Structures are given as C-alpha cells and as structure tokens.
Amino acid sequence: MNKSYISPFAKPLYVMVKPVGSVCNLACDYCYYLEKGKLYPEVKNHIMTDQLLEKFIRDYLESQTVPQVLFTWHGGEALMRPISFYKKAIELQKKYGGGRQIDNCIQTNGTLINDDWCRFFKEHHFLVGISIDGPQEFHDEYRRNKQGLPSFFKVMKGIELLKKHQVEYNAMAVVNDYNVDYPLEFYHFFKQLECHYIQFAPIVERLVRHTDETLLTSPEQQDERINLAPFSVDAEKWGHFLCSIFDEWLKEDVGTYFVQLFDATLANWVGEQPGVCILARECGHAGVMEFNGDVYVCDHYVFPEYKLGNIYTHTLTEMMYSQRQLQFGANKQEKLPRQCKNCEYLFACNGECPKNRFLYTVEGEPGLNYLCKGYKQFFAHVAPYMDFMKKELMAQRSPANVMVYAKQQKQH
Numbered sequence: 001m002n003k004s005y006i007s008p009f010a011k012p013l014y015v016m017v018k019p020v021g022s023v024c025n026l027a028c029d030y031c032y033y034l035e036k037g038k039l040y041p042e043v044k045n046h047i048m049t050d051q052l053l054e055k056f057i058r059d060y061l062e063s064q065t066v067p068q069v070l071f072t073w074h075g076g077e078a079l080m081r082p083i084s085f086y087k088k089a090i091e092l093q094k095k096y097g098g099g100r101q102i103d104n105c106i107q108t109n110g111t112l113i114n115d116d117w118c119r120f121f122k123e124h125h126f127l128v129g130i131s132i133d134g135p136q137e138f139h140d141e142y143r144r145n146k147q148g149l150p151s152f153f154k155v156m157k158g159i160e161l162l163k164k165h166q167v168e169y170n171a172m173a174v175v176n177d178y179n180v181d182y183p184l185e186f187y188h189f190f191k192q193l194e195c196h197y198i199q200f201a202p203i204v205e206r207l208v209r210h211t212d213e214t215l216l217t218s219p220e221q222q223d224e225r226i227n228l229a230p231f232s233v234d235a236e237k238w239g240h241f242l243c244s245i246f247d248e249w250l251k252e253d254v255g256t257y258f259v260q261l262f263d264a265t266l267a268n269w270v271g272e273q274p275g276v277c278i279l280a281r282e283c284g285h286a287g288v289m290e291f292n293g294d295v296y297v298c299d300h301y302v303f304p305e306y307k308l309g310n311i312y313t314h315t316l317t318e319m320m321y322s323q324r325q326l327q328f329g330a331n332k333q334e335k336l337p338r339q340c341k342n343c344e345y346l347f348a349c350n351g352e353c354p355k356n357r358f359l360y361t362v363e364g365e366p367g368l369n370y371l372c373k374g375y376k377q378f379f380a381h382v383a384p385y386m387d388f389m390k391k392e393l394m395a396q397r398s399p400a401n402v403m404v405y406a407k408q409q410k411q412h
Contacts, residue, residue, distance in 0.1 A: 013063045013320050014286045016072045016299055017056065019085065021046035021291040024077040026109050026151055029142040030176060030203045030231045033076065035214050036302050040292065047081070048291045050088060055311060056289065057092040061100070063317040068101045074288075074299070079112040083120050090124055105129060107172065109143070111151055113158030118165035128162060128169040129199075130155065134186045138179035142231060159193065170197035177230065180237045183244035191257065199260040199276075200245075202238050204356045204370055205229040218303045219355040222366075239374030243381045250385065255400035265379070268348045269386040270393055278353040284329025287320050295319050297328045300355045337365035340372075345379040384409070 022036040023046050037046060048056075061069060071093070073086070086106075093102045105127040113128075121128055132155050133139040140150035162169045171190055179186055190198050207215045208226045217226055233241075242261065249259060264274035274280055288299045293311040296302045306328075308319040319325065336351050339361040351357060352369045359368040369375070385406060389399035 012066045012069065013060075013316060014070065014072075015060060015295065015316055015320065016074050016286065016288045017048075018074055018076060018288065018290050019048040019053075019078060020076045020080045022076045023047075023080055024075055024109070025080065025111060025145060026077065026143060027146045028144070030174065030205065030229065032205060032216060032300065033302070035216060036290075038212055038214050039302070039304070040290075041212075043292065046076075046291045048085075052291075052293050052311070053085070053089060054092050056293070056316075057089065058096045059311060059316050061093070061096045061098065061102075063315065063320070064100070068103070069097075071102065071104045073104065073106040075107065077109055077112065078106050079108050079117065083116060086120065086124075103127070107131065108158075109151065109155065110158035111145075111154035113161050115161060115165070118161050118167050121162070121167045122165050126167070128167055129172050130159060130162075130169055131172050131174070132159070133173050133176070134179050134182075135189045138182065138186065141178050142174075142176060159195075169195070170199065171195045172199045172201060175200050175202045175233050175238065175241060177233055180233050180241050183241040184248055186241075187245045187248055191253075196256065197258050197260070200242075202233045202371060202374075203229075204232045206358065218305060219301065219358065222358070228370075233371075235371045235374040236377065237374070238371055239377030239381075242374070242378040246378070246382055246385075250403060250406040252403065254403050255398065262382075265348060265382065266386055266389055266399065268350075270390050279349055281333060281350050282329040283332045283354060284320075284325050287316075287325070297325055300353070301328075335367050337361045337367040338363065339365065339368060343376075345376060348379050349375050 021040070022033045024031070024034060027034065040046065060071070071089070104124065107129040108131070110130045110132065120126075131143070133141070133143055136150075136152040139152045139155070143151050145151060159169070171193070173186070173190070205228075206217045206226045207229050208217055208223060209215060217223075245259065246262060249257065249262065260276055264276040264279045267274040268279055277283065277286055284297065286299070287295050287297060287308065288302065289295050289311065290302070295308045295311060295316070297306045297308060308314070308322060308325060332351060332354055335354075336346075340346055340351050351367075352371060352375060356370045357367045359370055359372070360366055361368045385402050388405050389402050392399045392401050
C-alpha cells in the first residue's frame with residue numbers, strides 16, 4: 001500500500017493470536033484462560049495449523065490501514081509451539097507484508113525460555129512479555145505447574161537468559177489478594193531486576209459452576225450463586241497499592257521506569273489516547289483469535305455469546321468492524337451508570353474494564369466497576385502531580401520535573 005494514501009485518522013486493526021489456545025505447562029490458580037479449552041471438547045489437539053497461520057497472517061496484513069503492524073502471540077503458553085512455527089510466521093509476514101514495518105511481541109510465563117529461543121527473539125526483534133508476580137513468595141503463591149510445583153526459579157532463569165542475549169522484555173504482574181499488601185516490596189523487586197517497563201494487572205474474577213464444569217462467569221451474568229473468586233484483589237487495597245508505588249516512583253524513577261497504568265493515566269490527563277485499553281473511552285479495538293480461527297470480541301470475553309465468527313467464513317475486517325463489535329466498543333460509554341457519568345474522574349478511567357462492572361450503584365443502577373473505590377483513591381492522590389506533568393508537557397518540558405515538584409511539596 002502506498003503510504004501517501006493512508007488516512008491520518010486510520011487505526012490499526014488488532015487481533016491477538018492464540019497458537020495453542022489455552023494449553024499451558026503451568027496451572028496458575030487465577031488463570032482466566034486455562035478453562036477455555038472446554039469450549040472445544042471435541043478437539044484433541046489445540047494447535048494452530050500452518051494453513052490457518054498463513055490465512056491469518058495474509059488476512060491480518062490485508063486488513064491494515066497503517067504502515068506499522070503489530071503481531072501479538074499469546075496463550076495459554078505461546079512457547080509450547082516450537083521455534084519453527086514462529087520462523088514460518090516470520091517468513092509469511094515477509095511474504096505478505098508489502099513493505100510494511102512489522103513488529104512481533106510474545107507473552108510467556110518464561111519457564112520454557114532457553115538460549116535458542118533468545119537467539120531467535122534477538123534476531124527477529126521480538127518484544128517478550130514475561131508474566132511474573134513479584135518476589136518468590138508472591139509469585140509462587142498462585143503460579144505453579146500442574147503438579148503443584150513452584151515456577152519462580154524457572155522464570156528467573158528465563159529472564160537472565162533474555163538479559164544475557166540482550167532481548168527486549170517487559171513484565172506483566174498480576175496483583176491479587178496476597179501480594180497487594182506489599183506494594184513497595186513488589187515494586188523494588190522489579191527495580192532490582194532492572195525491568196524498566198512494568199504492567200500491573202489487578203485480578204478480578206467471579207465464579208459459579210456451570211453445566212460444562214467451567215467456573216468463570218460471562219461479564220454480564222448476574223446470579224445470586226456467583227461468588228467473587230478468593231484470589232481477587234480488594235478494591236480499596238488496589239487503590240492503596242497504586243498510591244504507594246506512585247509515591248515511590250515519584251522519588252527518582254519518572255522517565256526511567258515506566259509503569260503502564262501511570263503512563264495511561266497521564267495520557268488521559270492530557271487528552272491523548274491511553275496505551276492500555278482498560279482506561280480508553282471505548283472498547284472493541286482488540287480482538288482475539290483462537291487456535292481454530294474463532295474470533296472473539298476481546299481476550300477477557302472468550303464466551304460463546306461473544307464469538308464474532310471464524311476466519312474461514314469471515315474476514316478479520318468483517319468481524320472487527322461488524323455492527324456487533326462496534327456496539328461492543330460503544331457499550332463501554334453508553335452503559336455507564338449515572339454515578340460514573342457524574343464522577344470527576346470519568347475522563348481518567350472511563351469506567352475501567354467492562355468485565356469488572358458488575359456492581360450496582362447506590363441508586364440501584366447496574367454497571368458500577370468493582371475497582372471503583374480503589375481508582376478514585378488513586379486519581380485523587382495523583383491529581384496534583386498529573387496536573388503538574390500536564391503543564392510541563394504543554395510547555396514542552398520534561399514531565400520528569402515532577403520529581404523536583406514532589407520534593408518541594410513534601411518540604412512544605
């Protein structure tokens with residue numbers, strides 16, 4: 001495609017790929033994807049075929065309206081496919097890329113990383129996302145294998161290999177009922193790793209036993225039998241966790257360590273598109289494709305009622321720009337309760353992730369986010385610093401100047 005004909009308002013179409021579906025070598029207690037294999041009881045081998053891989057890459061690239069394209073490989077555990085699978089993917093990207101810049105990122109639990117993987121990642125400029133929940137005690141609380149054995153040391157070995165081969169990586173840490181009580185220990189662990197890009201993901205799940213033996217509930221499902229999963233993070237503790245780490249980050253780390261949620265908050269403060277979907281105004285820009293070509297509206301909405309179709313019968317463009325998907329995206333704003341619409345921090349959180357909006361407001365309206373109290377605490381706490389960084393950016397100065405401002409405020 002001639003770059004001069006690309007609309008300046010064009011958006012990338014984004015579909016995350018699950019080359020082994022929900023298959024994983026670990027059995028993390030809080031994993032929201034492990035049981036998705038039960039959606040396909042008739043399929044023994046949840047592995048993407050080379051035929052489907054080629055069809056996806058060709059269709060994905062043909063659907064793009066921007067010159068830079070991102071492929072995201074996810075799981076389950078994405079490294080349960082061999083290196084040869086991803087080498088094939090690289091070849092197909094070159095074959096159908098049409099001169100575009102193509103980037104790849106892969107999310108992994110890190111336990112299967114070896115020198116061969118690292119050499120491949122380095123050669124092809126993969127960004128590697130590592131799932132690690134902090135120091136050993138916190139990580140091994142829920143992240144164990146199918147035999148119940150801990151995984152921390154294998155993950156750390158994987159990280160050391162990535163460093164050895166100078167592979168770019170970032171950390172994705174799940175915040176749960178246990179580690180939420182230790183924010184500074186948590187944050188300092190990532191600094192000790194010299195991991196400069198960190199994503200904190202609060203875990204919130206609701207459970208009820210269904211006829212197919214699955215436990216997770218569809219986000220809109222309301223039933224008195226549904227219980228909050230015991231590993232779910234407490235909303236107010238989530239707020240305290242964020243505030244504590246933010247204060248620590250303000251001391252010396254702004255512009256050096258990048259916490260995704262802090263960056264996204266600042267983006268909303270200055271009126272830019274945040275880099276994380278949960279704080280965006282609308283949903284629906286990021287779909288997910290299963291090992292068999294089934295496409296769902298979102299990674300957290302892999303339930304039968306949210307299936308958009310299959311790549312063998314519909315193009316990705318048809319599915320991702322379908323009325324169903326567009327309405328799914330619009331619902332994030334349209335279904336906000338009055339309490340949210342009147343909130344002074346609506347611009348900052350936009351109701352957060354719809355999958356967490358299962359509470360009722362004091363007026364009895366549905367759609368209040370379970371984490372609301374925590375986020376309000378966080379936004380109120382960071383508001384003066386966000387205001388300062390916004391002014392610095394508008395004056396074309398570094399937002400890292402907020403560290404000096406924070407010290408001055410403490411002296412007063």
